[in-house]
Amino acid sequence: xxxxxxxxxxxxxxxxxxxxxxxxxxxxxxxxxxxxxxxxxxxxxxxxxxxxxxxxxxxxxxxxxx
Amino acid sequence: xxxxxxxxxxxxxxxxxxxxxxxxxxxxxxxxxxxxxxxxxxxxxxxxxxxxxxxxxxxxxxxxxxxxxxxxxxxxxxxxxxxxxxxxxxxxxxxxxxxxxxxxxxxxxxxxxxxxxxxxxxxxxxxxxxx
Numbered sequence: 001x002x003x004x005x006x007x008x009x010x011x012x013x014x015x016x017x018x019x020x021x022x023x024x025x026x027x028x029x030x031x032x033x034x035x036x037x038x039x040x041x042x043x044x045x046x047x048x049x050x051x052x053x054x055x056x057x058x059x060x061x062x063x064x065x066x
Numbered sequence: 067x068x069x070x071x072x073x074x075x076x077x078x079x080x081x082x083x084x085x086x087x088x089x090x091x092x093x094x095x096x097x098x099x100x101x102x103x104x105x106x107x108x109x110x111x112x113x114x115x116x117x118x119x120x121x122x123x124x125x126x127x128x129x130x131x132x133x134x135x136x137x138x139x140x141x142x143x144x145x146x147x148x149x150x151x152x153x154x155x156x157x158x159x160x161x162x163x164x165x166x167x168x169x170x171x172x173x174x175x176x177x178x179x180x181x182x183x184x185x186x187x188x189x190x191x192x193x194x195x196x197x
Contacts, residue, residue, distance in 0.1 A: 003072045003105060008080055011101055015087035015094035022090065038091065045097045052104040057147070059111045063118055064143030065136055 007052070011045050018042075073109045077102060096158045103150055110146075137182055141175045 018041035025034035060066075080102040088095025118139065125135045148171030155164030 003069060003076055003109060005072070005076055005079075007101060007105070008076060008083065008098065011094070011098045012083040012087055015083075015091050015098065018094065019087065019090035038093075041091075042093055042097065045094060045101075049097055049101045049104070052101055052108075056104045056107045056111070059108055060143050060147055063111050063115060064139045066140060066143065 007048065011048065014041055014045055069109055069112070073106050077106060096154070099157065100154055103154060107146075107150060134182065137178055140178050144171050144174050144178070147171075 018038055021037045021041075022034045025031070025037060080098060084095040084099050087098060121135060121139070125131070148167060152164040152168050152171075155161065155167060
């Protein structure tokens with residue numbers, strides 16, 4: 001069992017990049033593209049998160065004998 | 067024990083990262099905290115495994131049987147997951163969703179404990195029938 005610190009940095013990095021892109025696009029008057037960028041970043045991170053949550057639920061199910 | 071220190075450090079680091087990222091992208095901060103909750107939960111489970119083995123051994127030694135311990139452990143598992151999810155919902159500003167999740171957890175635990183209540187009632191009927 002290991003603690004994957006890399007994932008934390010990955011998500012934080014995506015968050016910072018999306019935030020910067022959002023600012024740049026908003027300031028240049030492209031609000032729609034900024035929203036779509038935020039949404040895309042969120043979907044990417046959610047896909048990474050879904051696997052972790054599935055792993056956790058599987059572990060809980062195994063440990064508590066569901 | 068090495069894993070404990072790593073996890074504690076990762077959680078503290080995440081608090082700072084969530085504050086930094088969440089200022090601009092609040093949803094990303096929530097997702098980050100959810101990811102770390104899932105990973106820390108995995109570590110918690112890995113520490114609980116030997117405890118569960120001990121409980122099963124105690125059940126064997128005490129000759130309990132009848133799946134009583136299994137029901138209790140399931141209730142504990144549901145309570146742990148529900149509590150974690152409720153806290154995440156509350157932190158994300160969705161208290162009503164968290165409350166509903168808590169209600170769902172309570173309902174499922176009640177549903178799981180029906181056989182316990184049933185056997186308790188049967189026992190009571192047997193005892194009262196003898197009097």
